[in-house]
Amino acid sequence: MTYSFTIRTGFAALALAFCVAMVAPAAAQDAPACKTVNMSDPGWIDITATNAVAGVLLDALGYTQNVRMLSVMIGYETLKNRNTDVFLGNWMPAQQKFIEDLDRINAIEVLGTNLVGTQFTLAVPDYVAKAGVKDFRDIAANADKFGKRIYGIEPGAPANITIEKMIAAPSSALKGWTLVESSEQGMLAQVRRAERSGQWIVFLAWSPHPMNEKFALTYLSGGDAYFGPNHGGGSVRTLARTGWAAQCPNAARLFRNLKFDMPMENALIGAILDAHKNPKAAAITWMNAHPDALGPWLAGVTTFDGKPGLPAVKAAVGL
Structure with a gap:
């Protein structure tokens, strides 16, 4: 009788542990080197605005964003040399000729299109x-x-x-x-x-x-x-250096999810240029006014240490 009870209790404990594992968020799969995300800004206010959005999200998720002001030409060189991880400003088709060499040597990956109708x-x-x-x-x-x-x-x-x-x-x-x-x-x-x-x-x-x-x-x-x-007329794409998305799948998922639109970018750019707001402060203000944007951006994304991403971001921006 005791033996039977012990077996049943053991099976119950295993079943409970399995259920907890199924509902608990998956641990972040990003390597330690992924904690800092290196990005570039060519000095264009629209990229300053979208970099700020990405920065607020990364900060809240436990990452560190490092943005360097680099010309487009130098910025693409740093992608090739693996000194930049992500670039949010690949305007197409205007920059097609610029990235052909990088495509030829498989130096970049397209994570997605973040803006259409340019x-x-x-x-x-x-x-x-x-x-x-x-x-x-x-x-x-x-x-x-x-x-x-x-x-x-x-x-x-x-x-x-x-x-x-x-x-x-x-x-x-x-x-x-x-x-x-x-x-x-x-x-x-x-x-x-x-x-x-x-x-x-x-x-x-x-x-x-x-x-x-x-x-x-x-x-x-x-x-x-x-x-x-x-x-x-064209679109803006998000690029990553080749290999970064495989090494940093959680952060890459965030950048694949990031989609912007004209009203949003115009509002952010206006706040930065006309109201002289700090770019990240402008991004937080916009997120508070448009909380529904956060769900799609953070779908399937965790914090760096594996906790649910959406509640962490909401808490960080005051929602």
């Missing part, structure tokens, strides 16, 4: 468009009014390289033109000065970005051969 091409103020400049072919016809200058962003940016190719093309009507390189904020300051004085200017523009609300601007047609159709 635009990326040349633009002019509305008053210039109303004067007749609505297409790329109209630029050269007004060379004197533009001072034969096209304003771009930081040196080495893929868009600047595209503009340089457009100027240097054998059949180009832009021979003798100059690409003025500075930075995102430097270029926009020049646009602001031109708008105030009514001067003519042609510059690089994209969406999402508050410039589309701050300035009355017109995207130019006719740039399909250089920026793609639909005013450079």
